[in-house]
Amino acid sequence: MTYQSQIRRQTALISTRKARKGWASPSSWAAAIGVGVVAFGIWAGINRPATNIAPYTGEIGGFAFSPFHKGESPQTGDYPTTAQIKSDLALAAKHTHNIRTYTVEGDLGQIPALAQGMGLNVTLGAWLDRHPEANAKELAKVVQVANANPDVKQVMVGNETILRGDQSVPELVSEIRSVEKQVHVPVSTAEPWHVWLKHPELANSVDFITVHLLPYWEGVPEKIAVQDSMNRYEAVHKMYPNKKIVIGEIGWPSDGIDIGAARANNINQARFLRDFFNLAQQKHLDYFVMEAFDQPWKTSFEGRAAGYWGMFTLGRHQKWSLTGPVWNHPEWIWYAAGAALASLLATMALLSRRPDIRFTGKLLFAALVEGFTATLAMLLMYMGQTYLSLGAAAVWSGLALGQGLLLFLLIADSFDLVETIFGRIAKRHFEPMPAPAGAKLPKVSIHLPICNEPPHMVKQTLDSLAALDYDRFEVLVIDNNTMDPAVWEPVAEHCARLGPKFRFFTLGKYKGYKAGALNFALRETAPDAEVIGVIDSDYLVEPDWLRSMAPAFEDPAVGFTQSPQDYRDNDGSIFKRMMFWEYAGFFHTGMVTRNERNAIIQHGTMTLIRKEALQNENGWAEWCICEDSQLGLRLFRAGYEAVYSKKSFGKGVMPDDYNAFRKQRYRWAYGAMRIVRGNAAALFNPFNKELTAGQRWHFITGWLPWFGDALGIAFLAMGLVWSLGLILDPVRFEFPIALFMLPSIFLFGFKIVQILALYKSRVPCGFWDRVGAAVAGLALSHSIGKAVWKGLFTNSLPFLRTPKMENAPALVQGLVMAREELVILALTWGAALGVGFGHHWATLETKLWVAVLFTQSMPYLASVGVSILAALPAKAPKLVAAPAVKPMKAPVMHPAAGD
Structure with a gap:
């Protein structure tokens, strides 16, 4: 082949703009559909119902009854209407003949009157706290309501008042005896089992003992939780054999963080309560289930689990039946189908551009896309089952959007990985060859x-x-x-x-x-x-x-x-x-x-x-x-x-040192963001035809990792603030759900594997050079992230010339160069240790959160390490002479x- 014909052939290849048609590629469809079927099977396996729970066919002994609906809370003074209360009473009456209330504030004092004719016995509650005047009004009203309604069969003076420390035992005893003198029904107060064991004088003041048995809060495994509750019950009974004992609260949440070995989910709630119902029926126990309806307003002071103790959702839907199988996520099939469809479309849309990718690569790509979309689908499924305030909904939506961007980044990186390693055809390869003497060449x-x-x-x-x-x-x-x-x-x-x-x-x-x-x-x-x-x-x-x-x-x-x-x-x-x-x-x-x-x-x-x-x-x-x-x-x-x-x-x-290396990348990232802003219409408007789809794809996805570095700074800042809350106020600041924590850990691992795999396939260097390159790139993350934020919102940046061939700094200067990263590294590790030891490394959420912080600290550790390496004495480079x-x-x- 002559020189001129070689050049014509190569430039003709370079000028090719044909779209690669690949939708009909059998191997692409086989990979996408095969992975989808396997993924659907995994969904089904993870969400298989529990069929080994004993059924219960009797009547429920009683409900703890708080009729607050969405947006209502005693903390804000928003109480349910009488219509809402009456509707809830009618629903409860279908399953029990006993309810227990906690206060007579607002229209809640009308519950006994509204329950007339429904066959409901009411245990009327009075709420006591640290405000004597409010307590006096509450007690006066509870006496009035109890005496006016024959359906009130018992009165509760306070609920866990001693446990919270709102009153002393003598003060509470005085309140109880005052009410006993004014009503004609038995009077008690409700406390956990250990309070009754500790205070006999309290037990002596009541007509009957009302004990709370909530093994979840004590970290008891679900498998032995019913027996543990009975052991506590028997301990109280043994100490007070002549006192009637009513279980004022017993139950298990359907959602919440792990506490020790206690796991909160729908199946565990159903198993615990069904087993208890059968046992209570055998032993003729008096009890109130904690509780009839989910009450998410409690989460602000008791944590996420506090909103999920109801047998019915906030929308008044029964979570599980008393007989038959139980699912944690009964609607999983719709999310699984959505994830499979989204994965199929994304997989085929990209594989259609490269039908020449080997089947192994197609299979790997389809599996990665399916895994990413399934994770996002599970997150959305969990969000759909979670009660969120407006503020929480905004935060969760922001996090979900971040997960969506992460999904796009991972799909783009995965496609880059498989087409680089497994692609078989190079359509635009140019192999330069020197022109022969006499060839006509441009000036x-x-x-x-x-x-x-x-x-x-x-x-x-x-x-x-x-x-x-x-x-x-x-x-x-x-x-x-x-x-x-x-x-x-x-x-x-x-x-x-x-x-x-x-x-x-x-x-x-x-x-x-x-x-x-x-x-x-x-x-x-x-x-x-x-x-x-x-x-x-x-x-x-x-x-x-x-x-x-x-x-x-x-x-x-x-x-x-x-x-x-x-x-x-x-x-x-x-x-x-x-x-x-x-x-x-x-x-x-x-x-x-x-x-x-x-x-x-x-x-x-x-x-x-x-x-x-x-x-x-x-x-x-x-x-x-x-x-x-x-x-x-x-x-x-x-x-x-x-x-x-x-x-x-x-x-x-x-560049001679880490500072110069960092400044150079800072300049590139800042400039890239200015370019994105200056060419936004061509890059993001699909109707703008100045760029091809492939060009738009590469320019967007090529800079997307730098956006990821910018988001990493924001997420780390939020993580440090949240960690402080987890240490100082662990009830109000609960751990995020695992589905928010796992992707960031996975992304870090995936990026490292991706870099090593690409280098092994295409870059002529050994394993440790691959690792070194990955660490060097990681060390620039913080600088890139800062440059992205600045480039997105500012227009002026001094030209930072990269110094060349200057003497390397001393070790101390190297540490000074990375002083910002060093401080952040120390803060992140301090937060991780503080959370870990503060929560006794007891739950999966604790360990995951520490792992997230550790992962987020890696770029900063890399920065400090590379800066120190740059400061170490080295032999002079052997420059090639001109x-x-x-x-x-x-x-x-x-x-x-x-x-």
Whole structure:
């Protein structure tokens, strides 16, 4: 094959814009449907009903009766209406002949009157707290209601008053005896079993003992909870054999955090109560189930479980029947079906773009997507069963939205993983080959912007350019904002020695930063130049760079070419080695995959641009600190093609220390956010046809991980605040549900596995270099996150030049560089230990929360570690010398260059 035919063949491949049709691919359908069937089976297995619970066919002994409906609470003074109360009484009367109330405030005092004719015996309660005047009014009203209603069979003076410490035993005894004198029914008070054992004087003051048996709060496993309750009951009976004992509250919540070995769910609630009902029937026990209806208003002071003790939901639906199977989530099938459908659509939509992916990759992708969508579906299912205030609903909705964004990120990363590793066809592969002697090639104007760069480094770069094996080129060196003539004059003199192809300009204080310098160079470019080349001041280029890449412009559709950023100082330190492979990963994996959809990121070095295209786009964007990436996106929007070569044609030097490494990535992330804002319509409006779907996909998903870093900062801040609440106020600040905690842990693990897998497949380095690259990237997360927030909401950021070839800092300076991350790391670990020890490492939620905090701390640990590594003494890097060149005639200097 001749050279020209090879170039025509490759550029024809590059210009291909055919959509890949793959909806009918049998292997794609087989993978998606097969995984969906397996996932549905897992859903069914996890949500299988309990069928081994003994049925109960008798009447329920009694209900603790609090008729508050949605939005109602005694704390806010919003009490149920008489219509609501009457409806609830009618529902309770279908299952029992006994109810117990807790207060006569508001319309609750009318319960006995409203219950007339329903066959309900009322145990009337009076609420006592630390306010004597309110207590006196409550007791006066309870006496009045008890005496006026024959259905009141018993009176309760206070509920767990001693347990809360609202009154002393003598004070409560006095209140009880006062009521006993005024009513004609038995009087008691209600307390947990241990209070009765501790205070015989209280037992002696009541007509009967009302004991609370709630083993969940004591962390008793459900399997032995009924027997444990009976043991407590017998202990009280043994101490007071001549006293009648009524179980005032007994039950189990259908939701709530784990307490010791106690697990709150629908099945455990049904099992506990059915077993107890059968036992109570055998033993002829008097009891009140805690409780008839869920009361979520209690969660603010007793925790989440307090709202889920009812046999009926807040909407008055029975949670489970007294006979037959019981499900924790009876509606699971709809969520499973929704997850399966969403997964199928997402899987096929993406696999249709790459039908060439091996079946193993398709199967892996389908499984990952199914797992992610199932997790989100389970979260939504749980939200649908949870009582949320407006504030809580806003928080949970925000978290759910975050999980949705996380789902999108994971799907995008998974597709990138499988198409990179398992893809078989490269449609836009370009293999550069030097043009033969005599080939017609365009004139190239190479622009080299510099600002306070070390003169010896720039001279090396110029020498490598002088050695290019290319006839028609010029080099424009543009120095701006260098105030010290001793820095730029040696460069100007070196240009003069290299001959007329090299022109030097010094602009002094000049606006626009690098983009401003490049726009100046564009105006000074030779009229007959057809291609603009840009390199950084530290790059030593290969002699065949232009001869290999410039022929791509034979295709008029090509707007720019790009070859990898590469580095020549990889042997100086562990830190440099980590950076080297962290940079390499993007050019060996991400850019190759992006090139398949003509969506590469243009970089400000080792790039060639069609001059006409650059001029048509009005040059470089001086408003954007990442003018190179902005230009590439603008050229795509204008319909141009890009050519990417995996072959490296030039090598520069890496940042010398962690601070420079971090500043460089901060600048890139900030600039990317400005680009997102400036191109929002093209990126996010599906009706905007300037970009193809593939280009839009890569530009959005390519920057999405940086948005993830920004969200990581916000989530960590919220996590630290919540941890403080968990330590200082563990009732009000409960642990989030596991479905909110698990994805963040999984995401961290997935990202590490993804990086290692991609590197193993495409990057020529060993295992420890892969690990080092992953750690180096992780160390930048905090800086990237900050840059994203700033880039989204601000417009001005000083140009942060990346210092090169400077002496590495001392160890203490290394720690100082990462001082912000060090403080956050200490706070996060302190919060994790505080929560862990404060909650005695007793529950799964505790361990998961600590694991979440530990996971969130990893980027900060990596930052501190990399900063220390960067500070360690290292041998001097062996820089590659530029080829020697012969002096040439002095060029004509631009007036701005001075004398």
